[in-house]
Amino acid sequence: MSVMNILEAIRDALGTEMAADDRVILLGQDIGKFGGIFRATDGLYAQFGGERVIDMPLAEGAIIGSALGLALSGLRPVAEIQFLGFARQAFHQIVSQVARMRHRSRGRFAASMVIRAPFGGGVRTPELHSDAVECQFAQAQGLKVIAPSNPYDAKGMLLAAIRDPDPVLFCEPLHGYRSIKGDVPSSAYTVDFSKANVVRQGNDITLIGWSSAVNVALRAAEALATEGIEATVVDIRSLLPLDVGGIVAAVESTGRCVIVHEAPLTAGFGAEIAATLAREAFYSLQAPIERVTGPDAPYPLAGAEQMYLPGVDRVVAAARRTAQGQ
Amino acid sequence: MSTPVISQFPYRGDPVAPVRLLEVDGTLTGGGGSVPPMDDEQMLSALWLMMLSRAFDDKGTSLQRQGRFGTFSAVRGQEASVVGSALALDPARDWIVPQYRELPALVNHGLPLESFILYFSGHPAGGYIPEGVRLLPIQISIAAQLPHAVGLAWGLRLQGLDAVVLVYFGDGASSEGDFHEACNLAGVVKAPVIFFLQNNGWAISTPRSRQTAARTFAERAPGYGFDGVVVDGNDLLAVYAATRAAVERARAGGGPTLIESQTYRLGAHNTADDPTRYVAEEVLDSWRDRDPILRVQRYLAACGRWNESIAAKAQEEISQTIDAAFAAARAVAPPTAEDLFLHTYAELTERQARQLREYEMPATGPANG
Known part of the structure; x- marks a missing residue:
């Protein structure tokens, strides 16, 4: 057990699984000697060589499309896309090809592969680097879309993703890469990402998020506690598939719910969660479900991003309204 | 003062002539003394597949018109291109990554004909490729299969296998970004892949001249760091020989090849298309004269291996094969x-x-x- 940040936990997971399974190979831009633009693969090139830690031409479509072919050949590719927003350059390969391969071949072929990409804002990146587009992949039936919020989950969910027979889009919290730290076991372990995780218990309101938003929700919960409002915080871990039972139970226990995400409000994944709760937890709801999200506007340049991001203050205000609502 | 260099790669010159080994009249291009790359038995097997393909196109189109079969894309006119390339592979170790207009290649590689029928009848079971058959499913999204083929070929090579992957696509697909990305990556990693571009003149109604300003598609290959070749796609022997050379190169570690097979779509894009709106009849007639099946039959007839009674027997056998496959497909329970x-x-x-x-x-x- 040691204290790691999220990047270190991801690197630990990659090295652990590469040592255990010869089929695991890494693909991406600048992941070799450079160790990745965020150093997620630092040291792995030296340890496993250029045939398993592979620098690719600058082409997201080719990275994902060839990763699918590599998976069909019997390898277990883990592809890194430098920023999730750039995965749109491979959208057709991810959604039409990778996600559907098992279904369209009636189970003959499986795209057992992982696509890793950081997403989200708050670190003053150039334009187009911060878009939270995870929801845009959540209609790709056949794909799993998951997003850890802490180092323990990052390692355990990534190990589970690499071993998963189905393709997994592993969305990493860019903002928390180095700032979020926690205890991580040195052994190999998996986290069942199909189950939502209650990360804080409280009786008055349920805050729901994933990735960085979980940490915003936790900070909001601390602030709310000083006002006498005790919040449950749920990390859904996985958008697709969604743990309906887990979020319904967590909302039924308080009757009030605020959903937090970075992507714009309209057609964001909060809409899916809210609609599900409105059907499944209707009779326990005591106030309207609120969503605290990015505005319906493109992600701005860095100087304006703090206004864009759903911050602690906005979550607290929404939670207060919801907790007092009848 | 010297003249400044304004272009080191000037674009000029005539297109290369396609490789041809078998003339339209069924004689060998090199004359009677030349040795064809296939023996008579291999050519008879190839002809059977080509005739099966043609007969299936007829039967499928007829059933589609009656509402008893779905929309599909006929091979008509491209039989030498498809069959000659497929026969250069070893189905016991090599893979085919298809588009959707390669029926006889799929059958030769081990796909049951009824699977193809089920797929184009809209039955989900048609997507299944039997275990051990080295085919990826038919690809509808144009060019999307190209990076899959590169990854598959590269991955098999990384695992120490000597397998080769042949990927089919068309002139229209070469305009997609996936074509560029796949060729570029294949060159970088020296993947044992054969890019088999069937230039059939048309992408639905868009002519080849609207896809590229280049003289040929194959000449793009050197830009990716590997070789290209242009073959007469209606010449079974030329297609076979060129593909076999590419297979041998790939198997030996020499990396990819781009083969441009110059052929012509004698029918419609698919059964929903109406080519009379954009194809001139006299152009079609000129290609009908170059029919790839007639060419092989003329050659085999001159060798004493083909005549009307042999043809009738083959047609009967093919007809029974197709009918049995349609019957087997109809017997599958609905989804x-x-x-x-x-x-x-x-x-x-x-x-x-x-x-x-x-x-x-x-x-x-x-x-x-």
Whole structure:
């Protein structure tokens, strides 16, 4: 057990699984000697060589499309896309090809592969680097879309993703890469990402998020506690598939719910969660479900991003309204 | 003062002539003394596949018109291109990554004809490729299969296998970004892949001249760091020889080849198309004269291996094969609600299981949850 940040936990997971399974190979831009633009693969090139830690031409479509072919050949590719927003350059390969391969071949072929990409804002990146587009992949039936919020989950969910027979889009919290730290076991372990995780218990309101938003929700919960409002915080871990039972139970226990995400409000994944709760937890709801999200506007340049991001203050205000609502 | 260099790669000159080994009249291009790359028995097997393909096009089109078969794309005119390339592969170790207009290649590689029929009848079971058959499913999204082929070839090589992957696509597909990305990557990693571009003149109604300003498609290959070749796609022997050379190169570690097979789509894009709106009859006539099947039959007739009674017997056998395949496909039970969900993931998700129950008891079942 040691204290790691999220990047270190991801690197630990990659090295652990590469040592255990010869089929695991890494693909991406600048992941070799450079160790990745965020150093997620630092040291792995030296340890496993250029045939398993592979620098690719600058082409997201080719990275994902060839990763699918590599998976069909019997390898277990883990592809890194430098920023999730750039995965749109491979959208057709991810959604039409990778996600559907098992279904369209009636189970003959499986795209057992992982696509890793950081997403989200708050670190003053150039334009187009911060878009939270995870929801845009959540209609790709056949794909799993998951997003850890802490180092323990990052390692355990990534190990589970690499071993998963189905393709997994592993969305990493860019903002928390180095700032979020926690205890991580040195052994190999998996986290069942199909189950939502209650990360804080409280009786008055349920805050729901994933990735960085979980940490915003936790900070909001601390602030709310000083006002006498005790919040449950749920990390859904996985958008697709969604743990309906887990979020319904967590909302039924308080009757009030605020959903937090970075992507714009309209057609964001909060809409899916809210609609599900409105059907499944209707009779326990005591106030309207609120969503605290990015505005319906493109992600701005860095100087304006703090206004864009759903911050602690906005979550607290929404939670207060919801907790007092009848 | 010297003249400044304004272009080191000037674009000029005539297009290269395609490789041809068998003339339209069925004689060998090199004359009687030349040795064809296939013996008579191999050519008879190839001819059988080509005739099967042509007969299937006729039967399928007829059934489609009667509403008894779905929309599909006929091979008509491209039989030498498809069959000659497929026969250069070893189905016991090599893979084919198809587009959707390569029926005889799929059959030769081990796909049951009824699977193809089921797929184009709209039955989900048609997507299944039997275990051990080295084919990826038919690809509808133009050019999307090209990076898959590169990854598959590269991955097999990384695992120490000597397999080669041949990927089919068309002149229209070469305009897609996936073509560029796949060729570029294949050159970088020296993947044992053969890019088999069937230039049939048309992408639905868009002529080849609207796809590229280049003289040929094959000449793009050196830009990716590997070789290209142009063959007469209506010449079984030229296609076979060029593909076999590319296979040998790839197997020996020499990397990819781009083969441009210059052929012509004698029919429609698919059964929903009407080429009379954009193809001139006299152009079609000139290509009918170059029919790839007639060329092989003329050659074999001159060798004493083909005549009307042999042809009649082959036609009868082919007709029975196709009828039996359609009968087998019709005997497959229609799809169920379970088929909608099965194989989306290795296991049904809880939500899928609930939605499936709803199909099975629509009146009393739970709403989408």
